[in-house]
Amino acid sequence: MLKKKILLGISGGIAAVKAPLLVREFIKSNFEVKIAITNAAKEFVTPYSLSVLSQNEVVTNIFEFKNSKASTWHINLAEWCDIMLIAPATADLIAKIVNGIADDPVSILVLSLRAPLIICPSMDKEMWLNKSVQQNISILKERGYFILPPNEGELASGLYGIGRLPEIYEIKQFVEKVLSKNHQDFKNKNILVTAGPTYEKIDAVRFIGNFSSGKMGFAIANAFALRGGNVNLVSGPVKLDTPKNINRIDITSANEMFEHVKKNYRNSDIIVMCAAVSDFTPNKKFHNKFKKGNLHSNILSIELKQTKDILKFLGEKKGKKILVGFALETENLIQNGRKKLKEKKLDMIVCNKLGKNSGFNSDTNKIVILDKFGNEKKIGTLSKFDTANEILDYISKNFLHWIV
Ligand code: C5P
Numbered sequence: 001m002l003k004k005k006i007l008l009g010i011s012g013g014i015a016a017v018k019a020p021l022l023v024r025e026f027i028k029s030n031f032e033v034k035i036a037i038t039n040a041a042k043e044f045v046t047p048y049s050l051s052v053l054s055q056n057e058v059v060t061n062i063f064e065f066k067n068s069k070a071s072t073w074h075i076n077l078a079e080w081c082d083i084m085l086i087a088p089a090t091a092d093l094i095a096k097i098v099n100g101i102a103d104d105p106v107s108i109l110v111l112s113l114r115a116p117l118i119i120c121p122s123m124d125k126e127m128w129l130n131k132s133v134q135q136n137i138s139i140l141k142e143r144g145y146f147i148l149p150p151n152e153g154e155l156a157s158g159l160y161g162i163g164r165l166p167e168i169y170e171i172k173q174f175v176e177k178v179l180s181k182n183h184q185d186f187k188n189k190n191i192l193v194t195a196g197p198t199y200e201k202i203d204a205v206r207f208i209g210n211f212s213s214g215k216m217g218f219a220i221a222n223a224f225a226l227r228g229g230n231v232n233l234v235s236g237p238v239k240l241d242t243p244k245n246i247n248r249i250d251i252t253s254a255n256e257m258f259e260h261v262k263k264n265y266r267n268s269d270i271i272v273m274c275a276a277v278s279d280f281t282p283n284k285k286f287h288n289k290f291k292k293g294n295l296h297s298n299i300l301s302i303e304l305k306q307t308k309d310i311l312k313f314l315g316e317k318k319g320k321k322i323l324v325g326f327a328l329e330t331e332n333l334i335q336n337g338r339k340k341l342k343e344k345k346l347d348m349i350v351c352n353k354l355g356k357n358s359g360f361n362s363d364t365n366k367i368v369i370l371d372k373f374g375n376e377k378k379i380g381t382l383s384k385f386d387t388a389n390e391i392l393d394y395i396s397k398n399f400l401h402w403i404v
Helices: 014-028 047-054 070-080 091-099 105-112 125-129 131-142 168-179 215-226 254-264 310-317 333-343 384-398
Strands: 004-010 031-037 083-089 117-121 151-154 160-164 190-195 230-235 246-250 270-273 280-282 304-306 322-329 348-353 364-371 376-383
Touching (some): 004 014, 014 031, 014 047, 031 105, 070 105, 083 091, 083 105, 083 168, 091 105, 091 117, 117 168, 125 160, 131 384, 190 215, 190 254, 215 246, 215 270, 230 254, 310 322, 333 348
Parallel strands (some): 004 083, 230 246, 270 322
Antiparallel strands (some): 151 160, 348 364
């Protein structure tokens, strides 16, 4: 059997003392292991024992690697491996990776890497829960790195809490899972996602819009792309960067969104309508700026007409496609969600209540998923990227077999 090649990065936290056991476990499981360690890691584990166990020389210094073309060892190792694992990853190393710093053997390899990267953070509970660390972790997840979060348990300080490096077998299982490409469950699937608000023009300078930031829809598009999908993202006016490997189409009005969805839906296997599409648009548009001097009283009436309900249109035509809608509600979340699910002939609907930590512009969300079989799944407050992956997990588990 062909050996799998793992590149292990070790940084200087107390959990580095477990690294030799990890190396032994990978060797036993038919992996070839090569190792790079930071200076601080040398305080906890010796390069000599690591090289005995891995049967390979360990990189301990950017400038002193003997057995390779000296100047390009980081490229050679990055190209060599099937996967890179950093265990333990300290708060300091995580911050370096976020910022692209490459001044030690581990962080320099991350920049050169072509393969998937798994990061196993391990540190004291308060350090792990610190806002900077949590923000850095969110950034790394959104970039497509795999994070195996620490366990709760006894910590080196004698305190109890979250921060422990997961058990050796848990780390190995996670590596196997990522390698088995489980995470590529949407590979070769065509996905259409809508996101953001729409602007309905009243005159040359004014519009009717809403407070949608587009963050949820962009997180969903990003999660699909990272899990192998071919993603078309139809977006209203938002201030967000386009995630990697996504075809983004910018529109302004509900009508433009409808036109682009019509162009793209036939070719899509999965459609997620996350956009906050305006239900109304002015019946008559003024080409120039409307002047208040033109009014005969202090009341301006703007006549509105309904826009096309794009999701309902798709529900009528969907065939074997998987169709997912969103419902942002201020009251009766579940009843209203069920009603929309049925009326619009959806497979599933993601309901969220407008609140402090969920809905428009927030970085987190708290959702309930309803499906057409009558099931209901509540998901607690999570970052929008983690929420997106929960939605994808639900689609993957319950609907994806329709379209294979
Ligand atoms: O009925 P309501 O607008 O609350 O439903 C929300 C869902 O319908 C969202 O998925 C939204 O993207 C979609 N929608 C639509 N076309 C509209 C209005 C809403 O596709 N004109």
